[in-house]
Amino acid sequence: MQATTTSFERMAVNAEAQWNGHPVLTALVAGLDRCAHGMALLDAAGEAWFANASARALFKRLASGTDPDPQRVRWPHDRVSVLAKVCHQGHRELVELKLPRGSVSVALLPVPVQDRQLAFALFGREEICGPVELQQFALRHQLTMAETQVLGALCKGLVANDIALVHGVARTTVLTQIAAIRTKTGSPSVRALLALMSRMPQLVPMIGVMHH
CATH class of the missing domain: 3.30.450 (Beta-Lactamase)
Structure with a gap:
């Protein structure tokens, strides 16, 4: 070479x-x-x-x-x-x-x-999880669109109160969605959930690869 x-x-x-x-x-x-x-x-x-x-x-x-x-x-x-x-x-x-x-x-x-x-x-990466991994993870665990959005917000460091304000919903709604995500993914806590996300293979979108 x-x-x-x-x-x-x-x-x-x-x-x-x-x-x-x-x-x-x-x-x-x-x-x-x-x-x-x-x-x-x-x-x-x-x-x-x-x-x-x-x-x-x-x-x-x-x-x-x-x-x-x-x-x-x-x-x-x-x-x-x-x-x-x-x-x-x-x-x-x-x-x-x-x-x-x-x-x-x-x-x-x-x-x-x-x-x-x-x-x-x-x-290193500047984020816990990118959009490709997030979508793959959501499909694997059959998360709803709303749950996927909440998970993405958690990966960016937002907490339930912040997510509720951004999405225009009640804090209790967000807490329910977080509980559903944890159940579907078998995560005992939000910290464990984020640790799981951080171990995902990290890929770039195909469009970004094909068009420089």
Whole structure:
């Protein structure tokens, strides 16, 4: 595998061109693009050898307002020093990167590629559960539309009073819906329910994958 350009057009956006038509690698890249966790392979200078769709979106947000070329896919220049510890010293690192709104955790792991050591970056999620997992979970447990909406609100950190105000219903209605969700999912508490949701495989919507 050779180092590639960092432009969006010539990264893994076009998996077939990127991997010269190798069917297994093309399928692997396509599968990684469907994961909601950002994943990237970086060198010590912060250049991306590979980045899946979620990582590319995060890099674009990280570069917003600071990089003259927002189409570049690279690690933030002001945090490049941590990559040296990973690539040159073989350290594992956990860093927190500031986004325009909020932040994201990134695990950096040393990985050998041919005659050099690169850093594999695995980005955390900014939410407990995304819309794809929420719908899959709701279908599996036969939740009603109202119950699905309540569960989505719980995953965003809202409590019963907040949900009642947002949905324009009584607090007792929301509590009844939460009780129904717990019964259907076999969750002894809201905390256990959210823990269950956080363990769901996290995927991106197909539309977002097919149209970059």
